[in-house]
Amino acid sequence: MATKFKESELYALLKPESGEFHEKIHKKTLSFLANTDKPTEEVNLVDEDNSTFLHLIATYSKEEQEPLVPVIYQLGKEGIVIDTRDDQGNTALHKFAEKNGSWRSIQALIRLGANMEIPNNDGKYPFDMFTEDTIKSQFDAYTPGLWTAVENSDPIAVKTLIESWCFLHERGVESHTMDILEFAKTKQNSEIITMLEKAKPTLEYVKATLACDDASMVRLLDEYKEAIDVNTQDCHHKTEYSLDVLPLPLLIAVANQLQDMDIVRVLEQAKADVNFYHKSMFPRGPIYFMLETLYPKTPEDIVIRVMEEADLSLKNSHGKTYLYEVNSDVRSTDFINQILLKGVDIAERCIVGNTILDHSILRNESEGVKFYKEQVMAIIMGDDWEKRRDFITKGLDMMLECTDENETPIREVAKQKNDTRTIEFLKELEKIKKFHIDLFFTIVEGTESTTVDIEHVFEQCPDKVQLMNIRDKGGRTALHMACLVNKVFLVEYLMNNFKDTLNCRDNMRRTALHYVAALDNEILYTTLVNAGADETLKDVNNLTPKDYMGLNQQPVKPEDEREPEEFIVQEMIQKEREKRYGDMFYFQFHYNKFSKAIAEKNLKAVQVQMWKFSKNINEMPMFVSEEPLLFLCLKHNAIDIAKFLIDKSLDCYVTWEGKTFRDAARESAIQELIACIEEAIRIKTLQAAVQNDRRSSASSYGSLPYAATPNAPHALYEPPVYKPRPRKEFSVEPK
Structure with a gap:
């Protein structure tokens, strides 16, 4: 032997x-x-x-x-x-x-x-x-293994092991070999017998697949047909990075672990669903996203083969297309070009309003930044008018904000090249942008009972159909906005005159019907459906407008008891009304610059960055969830920078991990920093007192209570917030 x-x-x-x-x-x-x-x-x-x-x-x-x-x-x-x-x-x-x-x-x-x-x-x-x-x-x-689980008549263990792709096998029993299904019948547990019989075709197919035996895969499909689940998952799979359970679809296991092109092809011919929505992923999304988020070393040719059947317009629950997950400094330019050719739109934006170009800038991917800038430049300065027109719909802001790799604005590049056609095109874009702002302002700020102002905007715009299809940085059309502020008359007007916008989708792939369902407005919902709105379209969370309507009609539970879907739907309208998409990128971009300078203890760079910064820097924590700048100064012992930022009115009561910066500074025992903080608070307190006195003398209603409290220790010196009077009185609620 x-x-x-x-x-x-x-x-x-x-x-x-x-x-x-x-x-x-x-x-x-x-x-x-x-x-x-x-x-x-x-x-x-x-x-x-x-x-x-x-x-x-x-x-x-x-x-x-x-x-x-x-x-x-x-x-x-x-x-x-x-x-x-x-x-x-x-x-x-x-x-x-x-x-x-x-x-x-x-x-x-x-x-x-x-x-x-x-x-x-x-x-x-x-x-x-x-x-x-x-x-x-x-x-x-x-453990204990499938045979022992059957022997113990433990249906839960049997189910778990079957779902982990443990195959039906033979074992020696009392001097002879017995099949596990035959063995199960001796135990007379009908539940286990049924489970094993039902699982057998799929498990045989999985075994052939993992053995890279394409001939057996085809034969088994012929033999068992629909009894085989080609979308089966190893439901108890644990990633190599952690011990968290993350179900692994068979197609992704083949692409990542076996890396066998022939087997990928056979699986896709068997209708393995690469677009299957994976609820256990974070963020949730189609299973093909796993090839970048979890298995970025999967060979490019294998990924491209998997993508043959992928719908690349799909997004994950953060509103990101597959392209966002691709590290452009690791993957080749040819690979990214092939993905683009399969239909990914680089003008698409994610949940916070960032494009793939913004995303590459924030991740400091130099190759990606250069590549995507070249793509936008080529569209603006190219000869393909139809491509430019389509790009305007979602990429208007992207076009106007475009720069070359040296940060030279597109308008200057066109002037340097004496490209009069591009210069004129950019002028037209500026006009379209103005019309778009006017349209959105009229919808949000105007009264519900008239469409005169909207028609006035349309009269000035040469292409009102294009204008109605243009999105803001949230991916929202004018119809989305009319639904968001719940102005029924305006919704009906826009719906009747621009039916092609009924099923347009925002950054989270929600239609106007999703918005109306989130508002729980059944009458308007029915009106939109009758006009042609599609009830079956799913958002990035795999929810249809019908799902929204059903979830919204449930009683609101305490926050810690709500399912993710309930939270998404019941909080959607409020969150959409509060979003400031332009500020999200602005603050994140400048935060990255500040944090780099602080880590390097470069006071001059911080001073230059502060000079460039044009918004209220104390709003930064609203848009950036990372460690506040003053805490970074303490972390890197950049005391001079901290003193400079405090002098520029950064809030010393900003919190991080349950602690104010003032308290953190006291714990550090750095006396010059503590003295600087106390002096800044003293000055602001005096300024607040003066403002209070002025308000008291100017108001016949007496002074307002601005005293500090345990919950708001810095309320004393908070400046009052004055809101400009709106152009027209309006309400976002239906009359």
Whole structure:
């Protein structure tokens, strides 16, 4: 037997002369086994020490030896006895347990039915031999093993292991071999028997897939047809980065782990759904996003093949397209170009109103910034008028704000090139922008009972249809805005005159019908549906307008008891009304500049940045959820910068992790900083007192209480907020 083992062709394939396995070894072994008359006898040959081909693989494999995992599935599929023990009493599971980076091989053995309760001659079980804690934790998830779970009549454990792709296998029982389904019938547990029978076709298909056996995949689909779930997931999969459970779809497992183009092709031909919405991801979205968010090392050609069937207009729950997840400093330009050719719109914006160009700037991806600027430049200065016209719809602001790689504005670039056509085009864009602002202002600020002002805007604009389709930085059209402020008459006017905007989507892929459903306005909802609004369109959270209506009609629960979907719908209108999309990018951009200068203790750079900053810097924490600037100064011991910022009126009561900056400074015991803070507070207190006196003398109603309280210790010196009187009186609520 030992002689046959070492003389076999399989041995020659699996014992590498150079110590390295060829990356296509699984193709060679598959071809060999397919053309062998007696594959079961061949795979069960043993060496002189009673070790099997599985022991051989374990002996010669190195860390992360990916090509070998399909071979293990192939040997299991052909009937190798998984639990054969060598002369030391070690099973293949023992041998792999000794190696680092061998989890996928161990997982393959467990799925094929390896007995986890066999000790070796030293009395050690496989679990005792693991060298990595993460593997121990993952191993625990598969205990007690499918056979033992059936033996114990434990339907919950059986269900869990089936959902983890543990295959139906054979095992020796009372001197003969028995199939696990046959064994389950001896236990007379109908629930378990039903589960196993239902799962069998899909599990056989998964085994063939993980073995890279495309011929068997096609044959099984022919045999079982709809009984096979090609969209099956390893429901208890844990990522290599953490021990959190994140279900892994079969298609993504093939793309990332097997990296076999032929198997990806067969799966997609079998209608594996690459657009399937994965609720367990964070942020949630289509499963193909996993190729960048979790498995960014997946080869580009494999990703492109997966994308053949992908809808690249889809977004995750942060409003980001797939392109946002692509690191443009890692992926090639050719790869990004191929993604763009498949239909990704670079003018799309995410939940905070950022384009992919903004996103690349914030991530400091120099190659991406350069690439996307070139793309926008090419559209503006190119000859394709239709492409320019389409881009205006979502990318008007992007066009007007465009600069080249040297930060030269597009208008200056056109002047330098004496490109009069582009100069005139930019002038037209400025006019369109003005009309767009006027239209939105009229909708929000105007009265509900008249459309005169809107018609006046349309009279001045040469293309009112285009104007109605242009989005703001939230992706919202004029119809979205009319719904948002709940002005029924204006909604009906716009709906009747511009039906092509009924199903336009905002950054979160919500239509005007989603907005109306969130307002719980059933009459207007019915009116829009009758006019042609589509009730089946889903937003980035996979919710239709009908879902919105149903969730909105439920009683509002305490915040900690609400499901994510309830929170999204019930808070949507308020959050949309409060959003200031332009400020989000502005504050984040300048925060990054400030934080870099503070980390470098570069006071001059901070001073220059402050000179460039044109908004109220104390509003920055409203838009940036990172550590406030003053806390960064303390963290980097940049005391001179902290004193400068305090002198420029930064709020010393800004909080971070439940502590004000004033308190943090006191804890640091840096006396010059404490003195600076106390002096700033003293001056502001005096200024507030003067303002209070002026208000008291100017008002016949007496002074307002501006005294400090425990909950608002700095209320004393807060400047009053004066709001300009609106042009017209209006209400956002229906009359």
